Amino acid sequence: MRVLGSTSWRRQLVALATAIGVSVAACGPSTPPDRAVTTKDGGAVGPAVGCPDDEQYFLDKIWPTLSVQCIGCHSSDGLAKTSRLVLTRADDKATERRNFETVRNVALEKQGSTSILVLRPSGKYPTGHPGGAILTEGSATFADFATFSERVASDGSRCGNDTPQPCGQGANLLGPRQLRRLTRLEYDNTIRDLFQIDSAWGASFPPDDVVEGFDGNAAALRVGPLLADKYAGAAEEIATAAARDLVKLAPCAATGDAATGDAACAATFIADFGARVFRRPLATGEQTRYEALYQIGAPSGFADGIKVVLSAMLQSPIFLYRSEVGVRQSDGTYALTPYEIASELSYLFWATIPDAELWAAARDGTLTDPAILLAQAKRLLASPRSRAMLDHFAAQWLDIDRLAQAVKDETVYPGFTASLRAAMRAETLALFDFVVHRGGKLPELFTAPYSFVNDDLAAFYGLAAPPPDDGGSTGLRKIDVASAHRGGLLTQGSILATQAKPTIASPIHRGKLVRERLLCQKPSPPPPGLNAQLPPVDPKLSNRERFTAHAKNEPCASCHRLMDPIGFAFESFDGVGKYVGGADTRGEIVDSPHTDATFDGPLELAQLLAASTDVERCFSLEWFRYASGMQENQELSCLVDETARSFAGANASLPDLFLGLTQTAHFRFRRGNADGATSLPGVDGGGVPPPPPPSDAGAPRDAATPPSPDLVVSRKTDSQWDKGYCDAVTVTNKGMSGMEWEIILTVEGMLNQVWNAVAAGATGPVTFRGVDFNKRLEPGQSSSFGFCAAR
């Protein structure tokens, strides 16, 4: 990609956005030309004028995806080099133009009424897409591809102003309103700080869903039956534990003893302590509801009344979800409340509830003042308590939490103990924390010539253990590691041992970590049908020689070239990260425009990464994912862009990046989103709400149009059994002009399912019409649909 200034930045970020979140292969073996389509569609496309700004639309909306996800295979040396889509990495106007022309020509080819530019990468093409499904129907990228195809094929009448609006101070800098369910870590920290008791309840919950390596994605964090049960059990146990010290929970309990006094004290407790649990004052209705609940437990005593209230509060959605919902403003955006902002801050930096000072700033409303907000953010980040965030972010970013359970063969790697593994993990987190708290910049993470070790780890690295620190501690101490051939995060045991196998190192996995987590470029899994059988290992070969086999095999090479040559940098470290030396450590970074270079060894690689704007941009994206609880997408591109630009503007200062998000409009305001229903279905009634009826029963049309004589219908029974059958139907337009098809078929029994068509009627003669993507048939084209009926 080109470097062009802020629009280019934005494109690249959008490209990253679309590159990620796709778990299916983007590479694949070359696509054989599909003869059926070529003949069927030959000359069928009408005069295409297109729109004047099609090329700009292409550059803004289509190229960012193509240049990251598709070009690996769709290039002159890629697996899809014989397909109709062969792209060139563009850095000049002429190449850019050529790519546009190529893509436009593909977009003009249709199967049915849909462009193959949409069908192929979304996996809907009859013969598939060897690279798998890249576009998800309903996604912004899918819509962009569809729009582009429509624009270029149009007669000039569909040229809306749908090129992206420039990023400004308006609503396009705001993310959506959302609920963020507490993660397991946040749950435990919250319980600890509410009740001053150690909590391992959260840790016992089923692991949270992980999106792009992080467990805080708001869309993925939901409550299913298993978790609801765990919440209920934990709430009971916590309430019981907490109620052992009633006076701490409810100071009024020390004095009141009469029954009325108890109820009054309970009401005070609900208002005061409840506000801490709910992270905001209770609404009147809530106060009433919990006071009534108190009465359920009260007959067994004040403590039981408090317990039942606490148990409910800890299962309440108000406690379990962090609210970023806000209040509607006159301009249609939503302003987060001071209490919401206080929680946003405290969970961001401390992964727990606001402390007294932050709470006070919420209560008096001053927190909505950006200056006060920034001061609070600085205070939280500077506090040692921000380790909660820094550790959690860094461990997930660098994928080192797997180290504890990674299997290592004791005969190959004796002495790789649990405590050594723990020291390695601690080392990485200590370096990260140190650099952040000294106000350091991103490059230092990769190039720091020092690290933090305990005696065990110093011995493992072949270093003389540093003397105990001033406090006499023999924990982790700062040490110069340059003499041990190390420097920066990537040469630390935690990463090297995690990205390795039980008996050998793995340049693939080490290179993949760099590619995915530092460059934000996700290599595709092996293409379907690729023979991924591994021959026996020749013990005489070096690790590099074994893996070089990838480079000789074209389908493998097209993706492994992105990983293995980076991983070779670490060949001097064995499968647990011990320095063994003597290896060829030359390697190369390719296909990452601002980073591409050759290097020798991990320290040179580190210098490349430290100087790379790709790495800088990727890091800001990783932070955005972690901190916002959102995965980047088209709608968030301005916000992601702003995060990256302010990071670049601050010369990659880590504290500035972390604080910067609190200074965005998004931190205090949200855009309005699709309106919801006005009441929760079925809370009062019993029974589970019925599933929505299948939307395939269309209303009969006013006047039945007789089926066109040009339509040829082929109907066959796909399957039948004792109680029903399913038919597959194909309609073909044999006429000379395009049409919207409609046919009448006799259905025996009762129709109970239809797909890719809409049916009017349920039995006997039934009229079928196409749906959006297949209702239009150009001459010679076909559409397929199916239905099932019970008998």
Add this chain to the structure above:
Amino acid sequence: MAHFKIGRRAFTSGLGASLVAASFVESVRAAPAARAPGKKVDALAAGVAKRLVVFFTPNGTVHKYWRPTGSGETFSFIPGGILEPLAPHASDLVICDGIDFVGFDNHAPGMAGMLTGNGGASSATRGMSVDQYVASNLAAGTRFDSLEFGVQTSAWGGQVQTRMSYASGGTFVTPEDRPRNAFQRMFGDVTGGDRTELDKLALRKRSILDVVKGDLADLYPRLGREEQIKLEQHLDALRKTERGMTGGTCALPLSPVDVDPYANDNFPAVGRAQMDLLVTALACGLTRVASIQWAHTVSPTVFRWLGLGEGHHDLSHKDDSNVQGVADFVTAERWHAEQFAYFLSALSALPEPGGSGTMLDNTFVLWAKELADGRRHDGKSVPFVLAGKAGGYLKTGRYLNFSGAPHQKLLVSVCQAMGLTNPTFGDPSHGTGPLDGLSA
């Protein structure tokens, strides 16, 4: 009270679920919660399986060491091959050859498509996995609509590679990986005490739930549509929790030994405990739909207890010229077959509570994999093994070749075996209706 002792031995020394559960059967309280049947299917109709169990193991197979010889009712397992440990159960099995994943393959898509029929939210089955679809359509009257047991499924967190069960399009159903937790969930509420005490407890729990639902209802209208869906799912989960408070259960067995569920070498012990709990849950009538998921696709499990040194996924990629590597993979796969055999033994040792035959006779057990040939990442002839007579639906003791039938047809068969009538499952464009020739 004798069964308590049997329970202790079984759970602590791994004597075998059959003993445990057999003792529980006697104490099953057949007290299904009253529940509006609506259009739901009566799971107890004749000729219909009463239970569905999905048994998952990852990373595909090597067909030449998996395929039996012979065909139809005359077949045998290859000596030394993967399925040989199933020989004692041959008459209870249908070995399925030639069932394909059509239009998707590879690790993650295999995981996602295997039980959903590769159908999204817009399909007639709304993106649900077959276990969840069946569970939500049975008027089972059990405490749990379904129970999901995991064996080291979640070390990588919940994501497409580690989940197979879907509540709706894209929403995972999380398995419980810790036997002690699963036990608590199943039996945590079983307490003694007099009637008044129990009533008081029930009132308390219901009151708490009412308050929580009140909070949900207050929050709901303030949200956009996306977030409202979260709360709807949350409410649905609470309803299931609520139902879990009542209904039939067993006398309290002793809880399984609590080991680190994610330590590699505990894989066999955790798996055994989970299988025992699953059998117990079925025997006690806690649920009619359950799954046990062993690890996940691309799993790094090292079968050290068999003397193997490489991760399971690495072993699944050995070339034929790599004789030792392939042999190691077959060894690991045989071990999976042994676990499946143990599970079938446990179910077939238990008489059907209040009925005739064994529990296995009235159960549909589906051993599923997310890939066919692990070395090619493909979906051609996914090695499905079906077990149990499914209440008479399945004609067992056969080795069948379905010649490339899409696996959606198998999922339709599963539903129909459970008494449902849906004509398709997941994506209908590749295949509809049940498998031909599967049912009796």
